[in-house]
Amino acid sequence: MASTVLIAGLIGCSADTRPTTGGQTPPPEPTTVATPTPQVAAGSAPKNTFAVGVRQLKLNRDGRALPTTLWYPAAGQSGGAAKRSATVAEGRFPVVMFSHGLGGRPDDYAKLLTRWAAAGFVVAAPTFPHTSKGADNNVLDVLNQPADVSYALDQVLALDSAAGDALRGRLDGERVAAAGHSAGGVTTIGLFTTGRDDRLDAGVVFAGTALGVGTAFAGAAAPQLFVHGELDEVVEYAAGKAAYDKVPWPKAMLSLPKGDHGRALLGDSATLRLVSDTSVEFLRWSLYGDPEAKKRISTDATRGDLATFDDHL
Template sequence: MGAGRLMAVLVTALLAGCAPATAAAGGATAVPTARRAPEGSYTVGVRTLSLDPRSARPLPVTVWYPAAPGGVAAGRFPLVIYSHGLGSRPDLHAGLTTRWAAAGFVVAAPAYPHTRQGAPHFTRADVRNQPADAWRLIRHLGRLDTDPDDPLAGHLALDSIAAAGHSAGGFTTTGMFSEGHPARLRAGIVIAGGGLPGSFAGPVAPMLFVHGTADPVVPVAVGQAAYRRTPGPAVFLSLLGQDHGAYLTPGHPGFAPVLAATTDFLRWALYDDAAARARLEADAGTPTLIRYESRPAR
């Protein structure tokens, strides 16, 4: 499927919206780091930021982080940028993002100006502009990391960044992997999404795809087409008979394996945790629920 066809799918097939079902509530490998993957889990803190509130593209951001009494836990933590789908917002994905933070990641989730729930000028076509918003957020977080008055100062491992997202946020995620993107963007997780035109250029990075085989909004074939285009090592989890995002709901049968696989993928890609990489197929659980595919870099 060509880039133009993929964009057409994005603009037309997403008409039903991209909020999760819970909206009411090998060659190249991961680049090693000097950090050891955490054992156990952290309590989780949360804060909100507001980037450029008076601009044409204001960007409210929710940040979840490993916490300790008095603030952020000691150490530097890899960064995950999480992008929501059409008509959604960051807090609707907290079931997943808070658990990533508990595992030792800082997760920053922007509420995009023209696709978030309640956007005053909602437009699906603005998804193509969202990768630039995500990079704007990364630059802002870099400034906070050097600001002695900010609680995040000295706690962000900005050489170890992943992008992740659901539905239109998955398309946003792939759009960040365009020509010239910095090598510090080391991994991507695409949930019920696909590739934007220009995706998968520049430094190769591991990619994890998660997609329901009965997704009525973004057909699984769109995710598979993006998976086949990725130049780096890639994993595809097909959730058999599942829809556009019910498996992101804690307590759903698909949630635990998706959480385990995405967390171990991040541990491998951002902490160079080889044991986590070895667990990925087992994380997917029973083959009657999830079909696991993987391939090395080309």
Template structure:
């Protein structure tokens, strides 16, 4: 399938929604992983949506992909199953990943990544930001500075659902293990979440094709950060990402996609996608599950002629990992 790109502001149109279903293999149900180990299986994927702030000046539609129980019969050789709407959640407790889109984008346009992370054992919540999303009624580039507040609102809502009797997410969310990921303007939003005073529940972040939130410093509880950037990015120059990287006071890493632009490496089959998917998944497995084996795999996952990995993840996080409770 040919994919056509269109740069608009800080956004690259990644992929038709038809690719939402691509890329995972359904496995049989398995028990939750013990502390220190991420799941070693691939889950079926469910999807549900919420509308927050309905009737207010900041309506916020949220798409959530999550590990699902696979109750459907599967024939031998069948292709990958599409995410099932409102499917039962798989057994266990799963960390939360807050995903932020770029300008003129939508959560579903990033499904090639978000569904794969869900299949790996994460609940991925992606808000459609009210004034920077695609076809926003009143588009406002400057509204990016308010988006970290929207993201925190989504996290608070999911935290309440984990305690809500009768909700399918009740008892299934590891609300003390939260990560944040964002592309382009969403990368700036993600960086803004790691400002002084951020919650210790925010354990790691990934900034893709973005940089630091203007006027906001990194501060608060230490949280490892990963930057992913194409060195031929003409929308957000790689120098901006590297400048933000230098200002991070915590464990950090920088994955450079050689010859990469602003987002084509986020598309399956394109140059750099395999490395980006592998590194981001291992990073989430390490920071949110405390999986030390995933930490060891990071340099190997990034090793290729396509990418360069700068590893500054040298702080001993054993005390952080040891206080993680079982995900049962």
């Protein structure tokens, strides 16, 4: 998982640091300012819980291998483990792009991500070429990852019109979010700043910081949910809070007084259930446009005195 290498590698980067490609000077940081126009129309999220299917995509962006795991709502009885290549449920589902932490892999987060899929979302999680488990842990390559996620999103959304693909007609490309943990949180913030992907309607940042990608949030309003442990030993809580404070859109921060860098995201615990329930309701509201889900966000967030909730949604 993420380690202190994340801080060691990014601490020398200013908030304006941008990735380089092929030795060329990167383009200047976008000057577009954030606007208050929401992108998702009002609607209703599914009330039922789905079974979950899982499959793999072999993606490659200009020599950068990006094998991507897809979790999706499946037909059949809900509950139990995700089933490989299960039949896709009926309906059209929003897409959530998830970025893992340094030294991690998508499967590490399966307990959280399968809960999202069971709630009615297609979750796509690339394995990054230099920051995943077994890679060279080149932390500065995090700055290239927002472009990796945008490329992976291109390929995932293309399945909606791909002849013969099981997800044909099942993906709602007008309702898309990005989420990520630690280095993946940096990646996610980057998708709303230096690497703004205008298709994104919302973001979820777990234990993230804006080091290297800055806080020049741009484009149409995209609600953000930050989740951070106050005892985080890798990315200081203050660093995550500082990035959160710069978000100009509807936002909320779930703070875990006893939370560390995010180990609670990896196992079935009371904290995971609270984070899962809160983030599910946030995604139901921000991607399905469900007003009833919005009412439930703060209730879930403050359940059991496990967290505090700064709510500006």
